[in-house]
Amino acid sequence: MTGRFEFKLLGRDGAARVGKIATPRGDIATPAFMPVGTAGTVKAMLPESVRATGADIVLGNTYHLMLRPGAERVARLGGLHRFMNWERPILTDSGGFQVMSLAGLRKLTEEGVTFKSHIDGARHHLTPERSMEIQRLLGSDIVMCFDECPALPADRGRIEESMRLSMRWAARSRDAFGDRPGHALFGIQQGGLERDLREESAEALKAIGFEGYAIGGLAVGEGQAAMFDVLDHAPGMLPEDRPRYLMGVGKPDDIVGAVKRGVDMMDCVLPSRSGRTGQVFTRRGVVNIKNARHADDPRPLDEACICPACRGYSRAYLHHVFRSNEIIASMLLTWHNLHYFQEIMAGMRGAIVEARFEAWEAEFHATRALGDIERI
Numbered sequence: 001m002t003g004r005f006e007f008k009l010l011g012r013d014g015a016a017r018v019g020k021i022a023t024p025r026g027d028i029a030t031p032a033f034m035p036v037g038t039a040g041t042v043k044a045m046l047p048e049s050v051r052a053t054g055a056d057i058v059l060g061n062t063y064h065l066m067l068r069p070g071a072e073r074v075a076r077l078g079g080l081h082r083f084m085n086w087e088r089p090i091l092t093d094s095g096g097f098q099v100m101s102l103a104g105l106r107k108l109t110e111e112g113v114t115f116k117s118h119i120d121g122a123r124h125h126l127t128p129e130r131s132m133e134i135q136r137l138l139g140s141d142i143v144m145c146f147d148e149c150p151a152l153p154a155d156r157g158r159i160e161e162s163m164r165l166s167m168r169w170a171a172r173s174r175d176a177f178g179d180r181p182g183h184a185l186f187g188i189q190q191g192g193l194e195r196d197l198r199e200e201s202a203e204a205l206k207a208i209g210f211e212g213y214a215i216g217g218l219a220v221g222e223g224q225a226a227m228f229d230v231l232d233h234a235p236g237m238l239p240e241d242r243p244r245y246l247m248g249v250g251k252p253d254d255i256v257g258a259v260k261r262g263v264d265m266m267d268c269v270l271p272s273r274s275g276r277t278g279q280v281f282t283r284r285g286v287v288n289i290k291n292a293r294h295a296d297d298p299r300p301l302d303e304a305c306i307c308p309a310c311r312g313y314s315r316a317y318l319h320h321v322f323r324s325n326e327i328i329a330s331m332l333l334t335w336h337n338l339h340y341f342q343e344i345m346a347g348m349r350g351a352i353v354e355a356r357f358e359a360w361e362a363e364f365h366a367t368r369a370l371g372d373i374e375r376i
Helices: 047-052 062-067 071-076 080-084 096-100 128-138 156-177 195-208 224-231 252-260 270-276 308-312 315-323 327-353 357-369
Strands: 006-013 016-023 026-030 032-035 058-060 090-092 106-108 113-116 123-126 142-144 184-189 212-215 244-246 265-268 279-282 285-288
Touching: 006 327, 016 252, 016 327, 026 032, 026 327, 032 058, 032 327, 062 071, 062 096, 062 123, 062 128, 071 128, 080 090, 090 128, 096 113, 123 128, 128 142, 128 156, 156 184, 156 195, 184 195, 224 252, 252 327, 252 357, 270 279, 270 327, 279 327, 308 327, 315 327, 327 357
Parallel strands: 032 265, 058 090, 090 142, 142 184, 184 212, 212 244, 244 265
Antiparallel strands: 006 016, 016 026, 106 113, 113 123, 279 285
16 A cells, blocks of 8 residues: 555634544544444445545444454455445544443553453453554554553543553554554554643653544543543644544534534444434434324425435334334434534534634534434
8 A cells, every 4th residue: 555644733713623634545634523333334335325424534443353254354355444344544543442441351550451352251362562453453554552441530640640651552552653654643643631741742742752542531421511621721732733523422412512622533322322312413402203194195204414314214104114113214314414523524624624613603502502303
């Protein structure tokens, strides 16, 4: 693979930024939302359908892929892009967050984490070096450092200890990543809700040097107000000329608030998971398609939406197929949600370029506050 990984800042409006990440596998317009393809697939979606929603990049999960089908097997089969039939950029997380969530099934040391698989109970040892090896075998374009992320709330001592361990692991990740032209390694800022620890983490990461920087340790139970308090200062601690990635976020208003504060990239399982459970995101807020009020409604989910679910199907039909457990319900509702999230990103990119982000944001919130259309 030839070419370089580059980030170009194309404009800003306040702290909000618009830019382009160039990779050998294609460009990524920022602000960017990355659909989550945990085990090599965005659930209920074909890869070409994901692309049709406007997605430039998807996320794969190191932890799940290392357990099944195995990184070495994926490499033998041509890498993750070929394996899942997605030739555009892929970002893989490090596996640290999933290992954290195992709680009683893991043992944490300076060297790394030993844990039992949630699938078959087999014992595994994950270190910064092994995480880099797995992500190299997968062939991902953007690789995340191996880190440790405590759930919030947590006491300051725990957060401080965890952050400094993550910084030592970041240095080891950088060394293990090596020289891989066309691929990028992102460092992950930690520090919980503590501003001074966030600053210390940012300085440590900048001293190591990365192609991009993530803001980790948020959306782990602290609530939106606390998250925004951190985002009021955390992005500005990171280099201006590198992409900034907020991990695991979020709801539509979380995303808009993050971009407003200087974030360039984000990911979340919410639009796809919600689609499979009947929760639909529209311009006028959240719709629960399970509700009986939709059973006789001939109107689309959102009359202004051009996704397949809204162009070809009524609320009544979507209600019927969801209640009947038909697979097409997950397909159509997931497509709609992902389309809506990408529509938000495109709207923000246009507004930033035209220096009207504040007006766009006000309209976004005002329309959502209207609530769903009246029952007929």
